[in-house]
Amino acid sequence: MRIPPRFRSSGIASRGASVVLWAVMLSVMVVAGELGEPALPSPHMLIPLLLGLVMAVTGLVRDRPPAPLHRASQALLGVLMGTYLNVSALSQVAGSIAPFIVVTLMTLLICQGAAWAMIRFSGVDRATATLGMIAGGSAAAVASAGDLDADGRQVAFMQYLRLGLVMASTPLLLQMILPPQTRQTDEPDAAGPWHLVHGHDQPLGLFVLAAIAVLGALMGRRLRLPSPALMGPMLLSATVTMTGIAHGVAPEGMLRSLLFTMIGLDVGLRFSRRSMRSLRRLLPTALACTIGVSAACTGLAWLLAGITQIPFGDTYLATTPGGINAVLATASSAHANLPLISSVQGLRLFEMAFLAPLLIRITHRKRQSGLRGA
Template sequence: MKRILETILVTFAGGVLFTLLHVPLSWMLGPLTAVLLWTSFTKRRLTWPAGMRNAGLALLGYGMGLSFTMESARQISSQLPSMLIATILTVAFSLGAAFLTARYTGVSMASSAIGSIPGGLSQMVVLSEEIEGAETAVVAFMQTIRLLTVIFAVPFLAVHGLAGGAVTAAAGVPPTGSSSTSTGLFSSLVDWGAVIAARPVFFGLIVVIVLASAWIAVRLRFPTPFFLGPILAAGIITVAGYEPPHLPPLFTLLAQWSLGIYMGLGIKLSSLSNWKKLLPYSIAGSIAVVAFSLGLSYLFSKVHPMSLLTAFLSTSPGGMTEMAVTASMVGADVSMVVAYQMFRILFILFIVPYMLRWGFRRFSGGASSRPSRG
């Protein structure tokens, strides 16, 4: 409990500081940064229950699933070819950046490739254990730098560049610096309670459905199941014509806070000894992929009925959760962003590993991959 209390105090300070500095996603990036700095300089170990992280993901997923409509479902189905094209081009560009990184840093091509592809950090680290010539420490370091670069650069560019600095009410949190911010947060909580009291049976049914959807997603081994299950459940309920209650802003803030803590605890900056040589290439490669996504999103916004902001967040090499949170904050089409991000993640998780194994076996003279550790 002492460690959890220390974690709360440290990350609360990070959230408040980033809010005062008007940093996008302040209650996710602030706690994340606070965890990294505190553990790096004090050498103290912070902790956060996985259940709190899962609850935060479920809340975020439910809130964002409410943005799904029948029209968004039709648009998503019509853009499946574009999702495939965007994913293939992003993976190909990432492999190009990986080739340059391997050539000028001396790390193996296998390590550089797996470290550069925009998949989940944990999934790519696990994959590195099954590919001959891949070093787990290198992959973990490169994926960490990619993750940090994207989750800081993309929201900042989306808010202060493409959105012109205007953050909509879709963020779920009143404007920073307003004297009525705290009052607005708690008054909305009271209003939400009144809505629930008016339809307690319907609300109870919604809770059961959301919890069941998360359980089913876990059983089916979905990526980020506690986020993806509730977002699909809420989307289906909304598309079916029902109007489930929206989350109060305070819940959204707490969910982002919990997610930021857990992400910070999962990042290990000391995973590689010769990090100074690899760091600039990892950052440059990550920025290049973000820039490539921006160019790709411009083309997509001209072909499809979607804004440049929505297209950028859809094609950015970030995590589905982080990009969806950013989309809700800047008023982009959350359902479209989630669809593109989910398609890319599933493609990378289920198709890319087989492509990499085949490619490395072919170009390494028939070397086989190491057996899986299960």
């Protein structure tokens, strides 16, 4: 149903109607994401993105989500990303972590090569190419696109193309890589949909989560970090998690689903008929670059397996450029080395999310200096 023009006018009544419409829309998309869980990678982001795209292209919805909701989703995502850095997991693989740090940096260079190819052969701008080709942290790349003057639609297209290809191929590759295992019996999920933070004390956990999100966003602006609403909470969350000051603050359950739904919907509503035509032109180069990045990461995994004597299946899952949540779920069902995989994937996510915006800012300043010098 088309949103009536009066809902976009000023006034308390119209704002109230708008809030109700957004609440209904988000609720429907959260349910759609739950239904898509068995079949799709990151369904709580992918399904709202696709539905938002359809609504935007058909003109059913012309407005984007309110700015406070967008900033809140960025801050909560930053808190979630910061909690992936786990000191206990890192300490279990301390003897092998140095080669993996080198590999994450090499992965960043590979992604920069893929970004150069996107710039050279598809004509996208540097910020969009860098965020679109970065391996890991797809939600962060999409969420921070607007703050870094990148095209969020193209970033989402490249990120989800990579995510879909990697997640579709990983189970097949694992069947060839890993030795036969006894089937794992799924444990019942103790945390229901209304368990909103990862911890037993829900009220305290929600309070700490909100405090980290707000203080982190303020810190990000004070330090002039790139994408401050995302990076500030991520740094603060990583600090309190690694130092043991606070635990159990990662969003989960319905709150986590709503967070990813918000990010996906915001990107989907940026599309238009004209932007869809431009994405068709990106597909051949983006597909080739995605396959190249995935193949290079597989080569690095094979090299690491030889150097560290860690099974190739574990190094593959630790270095594959797929979504961290989907990778960890796959690793758990395959009886792989979860401490190794979670620590390396979390380390890479942190590095990519922090270094990619810095690279964009540095290259942007160099280009501006060159233009002034000319």
